[in-house]
Amino acid sequence: MKGRRKIVGKIATYAALTALGAFTLTPLMWMAATSLRPEGSPLPTLRELVDGVLHPHFENYRYVLWFPELPVWRFAINSAVVTAGVVLLQLALCSTAGYAFARLTFRGRDALFAAFMLTMMIPSQAMIVPLFVIVKWLGWLNTYVGLIVPYPYLSTAFGTFLLRQFFATIPLALDDAARIDGCSHWGVFRHVILPSARPAMATVAAFAFIWTWTDFYWPLLATSSVNMRTLEVGLSVFKHAYGMTNWPLQMTAAVIVLLPVLTFFLAMQRFFVRGVVMTGMKA
Amino acid sequence: MRRGGFNWSALGFAGLATIYLIAFSLIPMLVAGYLSFHRWLLVKDEATYVGWANYAALARDPLFLNAVGNSLKFVVMAVPLGMALALGAALLVSQPLRGTSVLRTILFVPAVSSLVALSMVWMWVYLPDRGLINSLVRLLRAGWVALGGSDPGWATDTDFLHDPAWALPALVFMSTWIGLGPRMVIFIAGLSGIPASLHEAAALDGCGTWRRFRSVTLPMLLPTTFFVLITSTIACFKLFTEVYVMTQGGPRRTTDVVAYHIYRQAWHKFEIGMASAQSYVLFLLILAAALVQFRLMRRRVRETEEAWAA
Numbered sequence: 001m002k003g004r005r006k007i008v009g010k011i012a013t014y015a016a017l018t019a020l021g022a023f024t025l026t027p028l029m030w031m032a033a034t035s036l037r038p039e040g041s042p043l044p045t046l047r048e049l050v051d052g053v054l055h056p057h058f059e060n061y062r063y064v065l066w067f068p069e070l071p072v073w074r075f076a077i078n079s080a081v082v083t084a085g086v087v088l089l090q091l092a093l094c095s096t097a098g099y100a101f102a103r104l105t106f107r108g109r110d111a112l113f114a115a116f117m118l119t120m121m122i123p124s125q126a127m128i129v130p131l132f133v134i135v136k137w138l139g140w141l142n143t144y145v146g147l148i149v150p151y152p153y154l155s156t157a158f159g160t161f162l163l164r165q166f167f168a169t170i171p172l173a174l175d176d177a178a179r180i181d182g183c184s185h186w187g188v189f190r191h192v193i194l195p196s197a198r199p200a201m202a203t204v205a206a207f208a209f210i211w212t213w214t215d216f217y218w219p220l221l222a223t224s225s226v227n228m229r230t231l232e233v234g235l236s237v238f239k240h241a242y243g244m245t246n247w248p249l250q251m252t253a254a255v256i257v258l259l260p261v262l263t264f265f266l267a268m269q270r271f272f273v274r275g276v277v278m279t280g281m282k283a
Numbered sequence: 284m285r286r287g288g289f290n291w292s293a294l295g296f297a298g299l300a301t302i303y304l305i306a307f308s309l310i311p312m313l314v315a316g317y318l319s320f321h322r323w324l325l326v327k328d329e330a331t332y333v334g335w336a337n338y339a340a341l342a343r344d345p346l347f348l349n350a351v352g353n354s355l356k357f358v359v360m361a362v363p364l365g366m367a368l369a370l371g372a373a374l375l376v377s378q379p380l381r382g383t384s385v386l387r388t389i390l391f392v393p394a395v396s397s398l399v400a401l402s403m404v405w406m407w408v409y410l411p412d413r414g415l416i417n418s419l420v421r422l423l424r425a426g427w428v429a430l431g432g433s434d435p436g437w438a439t440d441t442d443f444l445h446d447p448a449w450a451l452p453a454l455v456f457m458s459t460w461i462g463l464g465p466r467m468v469i470f471i472a473g474l475s476g477i478p479a480s481l482h483e484a485a486a487l488d489g490c491g492t493w494r495r496f497r498s499v500t501l502p503m504l505l506p507t508t509f510f511v512l513i514t515s516t517i518a519c520f521k522l523f524t525e526v527y528v529m530t531q532g533g534p535r536r537t538t539d540v541v542a543y544h545i546y547r548q549a550w551h552k553f554e555i556g557m558a559s560a561q562s563y564v565l566f567l568l569i570l571a572a573a574l575v576q577f578r579l580m581r582r583r584v585r586e587t588e589e590a591w592a593a
Contacts, residue, residue, distance in 0.1 A: 016375050017386055024390050024460070026415065027404045034407075043413045097300035106293035112301065119308045123569050125521050125542040126562035129549050130311035130318065150307050156300055185292040214397045216524045221550070235399045236528060247407070254400035265395045269388055272395070273468055 035060055035252040043247055060252040069241070072256070074227055075234035078147075082219070082230060083212045085148035090208040091201060093156050098163030099189050103175065113164075120157045125217070132221050142228045147219060151212060159204040162275065166200035167193055203271040206264075210272075213261050231257050318559035325553040337560035347561065349536055350544035351568070356451060357458075357540060358519045358572070365459040366511055369466035370504075374496075376467065377474050387471075391464030398461075402528035405457050409443035417441060444530055447537045454525055454538060462518065466511050473507025474500070502587045509580040513573055520569050541565045 033049045036056035044052060065072055100106075101113050131150050140146030174192045183191060194201070219230045229237065235257045242250055265272065319337055323330035341347050372390060376383045393401060408415040421439040428434055443449040477500065485495045501508075523542040526532060532539035532547070539547075542565065549558035 010380075013375060013378055013380060017380070017382065020372055020375065021386055021389055024393060024463070027401070027408055027460075028392065030407065030415065031400070031404045043407070043410070045413070046418075093300040093303055096296045100293055100297035104290065104293045104296060106290040106297070109293075109297075112297065116300070116304065119304055121570065121573070122308060122312065123517065123521055123566055125523060125545065126315070126566040126569075127308070127311050129545065129555060129558045129562050130314035131307070132549075133314060133318070133555065134311060156304060156308075160300060185296070189296070210395045214395070216399055216527075217546075232397055232399055235397065235403075239399070239403055239528065250403055254397070254403050257397045258400050261395060261397060262392065265392070266388070269391070272391065273387075 031251045031254055031258075034247055035255045037248040039063060039248050040246055041248060057248070060248055061256065064238075064249060064252045064256060067238075070234060070238060071227060072231075072234065075229055075231045076260075078144075078228060079213060079230040079232070081144055082147045082151075083209055085144065086151045086212040087205050087208045089148060089151075090155060090159055091205060094159030094163050094204055095194065095197075095201065096189075097156075097160045098167050099185075099193060101160065101164040102167035103188075103193070104185070116157045116160055118157075128217060128221065131218075135222060140222075142223050142225050144228075146222050147228070147230075150222075151215075151218065155208060155211060159208070162204055163197065163200055166197050170196045199271065199274070202268065203275040206268045206271040207275050209264060209268075210261060213264075315559045315562050318556050319563055321556045323554075323556045325549070325555050330556065333556070337557050338564075340557070341560055341564060346536070346539075347544060350539050350541045351564070353451065353536075353538065354520060354522070354540045354542075354568070357455060357522060358516055360452065361455040361458045361519045362512065362515045364455065365462050365466060365515055366508070368459050369463055369511070370470050370508075372463060372467045373470035373474055374500075377471055387464075387468070390467055393461045394464045398524040399528055401457075401461065402525050405453075405525075406444065406529055408457075409453050411440045411442040414443075416443070445534050447535045450530055450534055450538045454522070454529070457525060458519065458522070462515065466515065469511050470504070470507060473504050476507075477503045502590075505580070505584055505587060509576070509584075512576055512580070516572050516576065517569055520565065520572070541568070 030049070033053050034044060036058070037044050037048065037052040037060075038057050039060055041048075097116070101109065101116075135141060135146045135150055138146070140149070170193060174196070175188050178188050178192045214232060216232050216236070219233045220236075223229050223233065226237075235253055238253050239250060318330070320332060320334060321330040322333045322337070376387055376390075411417055417439045420437050424435060424437050424439065441449060443453040481499050481503065482495055485499050490498065521542055522540050523546065526538050526540060526543045527546070530538040532543055541561065545558050545561045545565065548554050548561060
């Protein structure tokens with residue numbers, strides 16, 4: 001009797017797991033399947049979807065990538081430049097501050113750290129109006145500087161916290177050994193701390209990458225010329241241009257925007273789980 | 284380490300990020316405060332000082348109050364639903380079964396995806412006639428009839444995003460889908476921190492699965508739950524992109540949430556002063572929600588601890 005109950009329980013669990021997976025995947029799979037339907041065809045039925053997968057129309061992809069009215073490649077380059085810039089800036093800010101909070105003693109350190117943490121409470125949506133005014137005043141609208149520099153203001157505290165926690169686990173004996181060899185603080189930071197903290201740095205970089213690549217609100221405001229739009233904003237322009245009529249093309253554009261970020265996520269996924277567990281961001 | 288005197292290395296290491304946060308966090312907050320006491324149209328050069336007039340106007344503005352109400356409704360629906368689903372998923376996925384690690388990855392995918400792309404797909408989910416939900420309802424209805432039941436007459440042409448009764452719940456449901464993965468991962472971490480000995484002791488005392496969940500898992504999970512509660516609430520108050528892409532605040536302003544309302548105020552009406560005042564109200568809303576939850580949760584944690592001690 002007990003054995004049978006166990007088997008029934010196992011089957012029920014697997015059914016629930018499958019339902020969860022289907023819940024998550026169905027919209028995504030529909031997107032991919034619809035992108036393979038002939039351009040301009042109406043909303044597909046299930047049979048037409050299967051047909052689309054069996055006889056895929058890849059020309060949608062060629063069409064969207066070389067779309068005559070929107071510089072899609074330029075959007076992709078913009079997204080790449082902005083994301084790379086934000087990741088580097090974020091790493092530079094968080095690693096140096098993390099070192100200061102983990103390894104140095106100075107007056108007001110704990111108060112300063114608390115002030116850093118407080119900035120995490122500020123909602124980005126409430127900051128965006130004044131940030132726009134400041135960036136406009138600096139003359140940074142429609143520039144890479146304007147897209148990159150104001151970005152990490154929210155996640156600097158997050159990254160600093162994460163790196164400080166990690167730096168604190170690196171044995172102090174390593175610092176001392178380096179200092180005996182004549183290293184300054186900068187030397188210890190470069191030759192001891194940074195090489196030992198690669199996984200934590202990767203976690204910070206991974207989050208900065210995803211947040212920047214998928215962010216919509218800031219690039220929507222900070223750019224007005226088509227040539228400075230990012231992929232995410234470009235996709236919404238595309239959607240508005242096409243209304244809700246040409247589903248295959250719309251879904252092709254959506255897949256093109258999703259693919260790079262999903263590939264990145266799959267390659268870096270263990271760093272995401274670590275970051276979420278350590279700090280609970282983006283829940 | 285040198286004691287006393289000025290620590291130049293500290294200035295070098297901590298200074299970079301400090302200056303950055305002053306420039307792009309503190310100063311914008313001050314600028315927003317300054318602007319909220321002024322009437323300023325973005326296109327004009329000068330701003331007029333109006334004192335508290337912007338805030339007084341907001342307290343009487345039915346459209347802004349409507350937006351605050353919508354945000355609160357969204358939070359009250361989305362946070363409990365999202366957390367319950369995430370906890371259920373975490374319990375399922377932490378079973379020692381094959382395939383669960385792949386499933387964890389899959390469930391995380393929406394959270395790292397482009398919100399604009401996801402919003403476009405979800406417009407299809409909610410379409411009348413050929414949308415996913417209406418198709419499923421039609422399938423269920425046909426199945427019911429095929430099994431010999433009488434036609435239940437479920438509607439299969441609900442236009443979720445254009446129906447004032449459905450539009451906000453539709454966004455709620457989508458947000459649970461997006462937030463499922465990260466919330467679940469936090470719950471998994473919390474679950475793995477519960478000592479197995481507690482479960483074993485409860486089982487020895489004759490507790491069934493449900494009783495063990497109620498009396499061991501839930502209380503031990505309280506700090507984790509609190510953490511997810513606060514982060515989810517903050518995230519839900521920030522709802523913007525989905526509204527921008529899918530509903531533009533409609534139908535009949537039922538999805539006009541605060542963040543979207545601020546956006547319209549600032550970039551369609553160019554009333555920067557008013558938008559800044561609204562931004563401060565949003566900030567205070569989030570802060571108040573976090574504080575209330577913090578107090579409630581602290582009391583619950585203390586009660587639980589006392590119950591354990593007794």
